[in-house]
Amino acid sequence: MPSSISKVYLQKSTSRHFELTTSDYTAPKDFALTHTLSWPQRGSRSTEEVHASLKEGLSRLVRDVPQLCGTLQRGSNDLRQLFLKIDVSAHVVFEFQNLSNNHGLPSYDEFKRDHFPISEVHSVFQPAILQQPVLEGSPMMGAKMCVIKGGYTLAFGFNHVLADGTSASELESLWAQHTVDTSAGESFVSHRKYERGVDEAIRKRLSSPQSGAEKLRQNDQLWRTVPASQSLTSLHTSMGSVLESVVGMMDRKEAYSASRAETPVVKKWHLWRFRPQSLKSLKADSTSPGSDGWVSTSNALIGLFWSRIAAIQKISSTGQQTSTVLMPISMRQRFDPPIATTFIGNAVSMAFASCTLAALEATDGISALQSAALSLRKAVQTWSLSEFDAFLNTVQSLPPDQGMMVRSELVFDRFRIVCNDCTHFKSNRLDWGRHLGVPAPTRFPMPAALIFGATSIVVHPKLPDGSLEVVVSLSEADGKALREDEAFLRYAPDFLCVLPAGKPFRVTALLRLSVRMLLIYERLTRRAVWKWGAVVLIVAASLFITGRRGVGNS
Template sequence: MVEVIVISSSMVRPENINQSGHTKIHLSPYDLKLLNFLYPQRGLLFPKPDQETNIIPRLKASLSTALEIYFPFAGRLVKVNNQEDNTVSFYIDCDGSGAKFVHAKADSVSINDLLQPHDSAPGFKRCFFPANDLKSYDGVSEPLLAVQITEMRDGVFISFGYNHMVADGTSFWNFFNTWSKICMNDSSSNIQPLVLKDWFLDGIDYPIHIPVSENVTPSRFEIPTKERVFHFTKKNISDLKAKANGQIGSTTDLKVSSLQAVLAYLWLSIIKHSGLNRDEKTHCIVAADMRRRLNPPLEAECFGNVTHQAMATAAVGEVLDHGLGWAALEINKQVKTLTNENYKTFGENWVKNLMVAPKISGGSRKVDTYLIVTSSPWFEVYENDFGWGKPIAVRAEPGTGFGVSLIVFRGLEEGSIDVDATIPLSLWSDELLNHYMI
């Protein structure tokens, strides 16, 4: 039995808090819609450093410096009860309360134990993450960022969980890369100051008031799942993209991307072996960065949560009958609808309806028909070096979620893509793993 022992748990605060820069960050509709979402949790596996490398004090000190720059992560979520209209509102108070830092040891665990054969996920992996079961609304009493350093027999796993209302994946990996650079160079020189997003809907009063009835958190539900990491080599991806675009042919000028071809392949493979009724609707939801899609565009490095979701919907039979190219094109078309106007319209409608909690219960069969795609192969996960070498693997902890979770990462080999897939047992088939082999 694997034993993960917590050596210490402490708060790391920015060493210097500029009181004149004490900031209250109002939350937009795109942030508040995530109130009931789990903290995203990711982790990087590193080789074990030399014994003389005292990594814990070094990581703590550099994290403190990084939090001076990325100060929202050191803040707290504040909930305000508006008794005059029986509503609540939220904002981020950048008060320097700090991030949670957990130091743990798993001396019996090796790198090979974590990276199991056939890309299955070990049952103990959950103990390697610091923010299990936390949701965004927990930020009123929990840190907005938690990190865990787990020292293994022959490696080190650095994991994190963060409040999604504060930042998206783009912002987080920028922070993580800054932290690793500071740790490696023992300096924050040449690090650019943080640029907060400054895009807000006109005509909306902030803070947004949410009816108390909509602030009720839904009960948790447990869905038995299986997890696999699917590796797509550069050649796999090239072949899939060529096949998808070949099936589309000359019927349209549109061409699908490499990622869209991979996602369409997984969408098709999963529903093919799922046992879903042909008449049931199936959905593939893809998160996209909106910074450069807005008008005027935001700076690519601006900090915050600036994502939106494209949803391709079709009957199960329709996807199976039309095949890879058609499915990839449906994803492509929906991604292209993510424009400045689409983003603005969503926000305006959200404020009008103010529906925070998911309306599909966990016990519903409908949750099985959703494929939720998060993260991106564009994130520079393998460029993070804290001073003793670059990562050798990246892993995610999806937690108990909603539907099929597909977390996409850049692969270790150039041009490859890894997909951390968590699939409900109701959809799982061992044939799926065999079918995956391209």
């Protein structure tokens, strides 16, 4: 079957606008965690059959959720008002590429043997649209199926302005259910639980702070007001402005590091697997004595990494007294009535946990673990909707040339931690029909050489046997030290691999010159240079950001 690019259209042609919420507006302008699923080839199933079932399943998904075919637009009266334009030509692009004869790529069995080390260097697996920034006119979804020797991969992602993590998991589940139906020869049945009145009420609340809501304090510990060009939540109009923003972000990161006399550290993703018994022991040991000491498995797991990384890095030797973990927090259960997991949109905020380094670096590993886990638990428990309302109120009162940004020290400082808990995603337990079945462990191919300096922790979706996989961005030295740390090994004996990584981001004179020329041309001609902007961005990304060249790309 030759490579192809298909356009999956809405079956019922229509023209309409779908308004997004203020909460959607403040979401990062990128594609949420890109999923990469893998399956072995099964029996006599042909590639054509597998591709057809996935494509028809996708067609039914967009019939269930038409917003997936929309393109992102900005309102004319209020720059913060975003909407999706769905017209008669609305579609989702579904790519297909046969890489089975590409000798530069591992086979399915080799990927499996090495614990599926699919990372950002495997850009050949990723849909082209997911490797571009989100701008005005950007689509809501991209997907690509690849054939490798002995198996298949499916990579897809959703625009963050449409879907938070919970919504992305719901959309993935809907696609899988429709593919099951398709492969069984069943006719279309809607799997989406949707009530228009309920959905509209939720969207109104996510754009409306409660009466009497305050604004964020000027010295808020999490957020600060910045020029719109520096805000990660701002919607850019051209490739030039995106590149200008990226270079500016990197300049601020380098200035922050220089002010602290920090040496740049190259990080790679380190992957561990935690078995159910290890998780049970970890949770038991993380629970402090007394009625207020209960913690969740996620609190315990992230707390383990937090406490051991702090001990290994000896952060207190830098003069710091506390350490923080920045994390997304779902607001769905905080509303009255609660927002169901089936709601498609952004209902997530940010929270952070703090703990003294004296507690985290305690020689008693159990005590340090309990302090870290309890700090995480308290951060979740004490967060309230009043913080969201204050954020919403502040955003809506800002002039158009200003935006919001997480404080630099929370993401630039290499001794801070940013975590993302995807335990509740259904990815590793979904059945994709008789042609495919349940996939191998999901991978999220993100660059470890992030612009931000903080350590990143991503807890992957739960596996069918109850195990959890975790990737952490660490330097080679810190990764080795953690693998040899006795307090850590007590719960994490199963180290799987270091994922292949690209080159760290560097702002060069050539990149600066390219950005300036692009901006000058755009401003002189008063139009966005989409094509050449994309070329500059792709070249910059391939040469200076991740060094990815599409491993094995034929």
